[in-house]
Amino acid sequence: MYSIKQISSQDSFAVRLPVLRPGKSIESCIFEGDNLPTTVHFGIFDNETLAGIVSVFKAYTTLLSHEKQFQLRGMAVLDTYQKKGLGEKLIKAAEEYILKNNGGAIWFNAREIAVGFYNKMGYEITGQPFTIEDIGTHYVMYKTV
Numbered sequence: 001m002y003s004i005k006q007i008s009s010q011d012s013f014a015v016r017l018p019v020l021r022p023g024k025s026i027e028s029c030i031f032e033g034d035n036l037p038t039t040v041h042f043g044i045f046d047n048e049t050l051a052g053i054v055s056v057f058k059a060y061t062t063l064l065s066h067e068k069q070f071q072l073r074g075m076a077v078l079d080t081y082q083k084k085g086l087g088e089k090l091i092k093a094a095e096e097y098i099l100k101n102n103g104g105a106i107w108f109n110a111r112e113i114a115v116g117f118y119n120k121m122g123y124e125i126t127g128q129p130f131t132i133e134d135i136g137t138h139y140v141m142y143k144t145v
């Protein structure tokens with residue numbers, strides 16, 4: 001039985017580290033703005049085990065002209081829990097939260113390997129691909145809710 005709750009940024013490191021920053025230090029899991037009052041972190045739990053995470057930031061990209069924009073960051077599901085629908089549940093929880101805050105454009109920097117996942121969630125690419133050092137090719141993807 002899975003449940004989604006708001007968590008602290010520190011709690012999210014248990015998933016950020018192995019999935020998004022493998023082999024790196026715990027400090028590499030800290031994102032600028034993690035503790036701002038406008039930032040929220042969601043975790044999906046399998047009973048007591050944190051299995052996946054996503055964070056919502058109030059941040060803007062010049063690629064979009066929407067007045068209200070939200071950035072998703074740190075979307076990750078533990079290896080053993082991937083492809084079981086948890087990522088989809090997390091995206092929906094973030095979208096619900098954004099809708100409750102009167103909606104807007106949702107965007108993020110998507111790793112190339114995750115573009116297919118986000119397409120299934122209704123997101124599209126805008127702009128040109130770009131490289132993030134040590135991680136690889138990314139695309140800005142977005143959707144309006």
Ligand SMILES: CC(C)(COP(=O)(O)OP(=O)(O)OC[C@H]1O[C@@H](n2cnc3c(N)ncnc32)[C@H](O)[C@@H]1OP(=O)(O)O)[C@@H](O)C(=O)NCCC(=O)NCCS
Nearest residue numbers: 075076077082083084085086087088110111113114116117
């Ligand atoms: C990308 C990620 C968040 C997806 O989460 P998940 O829980 O495995 O995804 P779900 O099981 O909810 O998948 C939902 C749908 O997307 C599909 N999907 C999942 N990952 C996919 C991928 N990488 N490429 C294409 N489709 C994918 C699933 O097959 C499923 O489709 P279906 O409903 O037709 O069966 C997860 O695999 C992950 O953490 N990957 C490593 C870290 C990462 O790349 N994060 C994104 C950084 S931008």
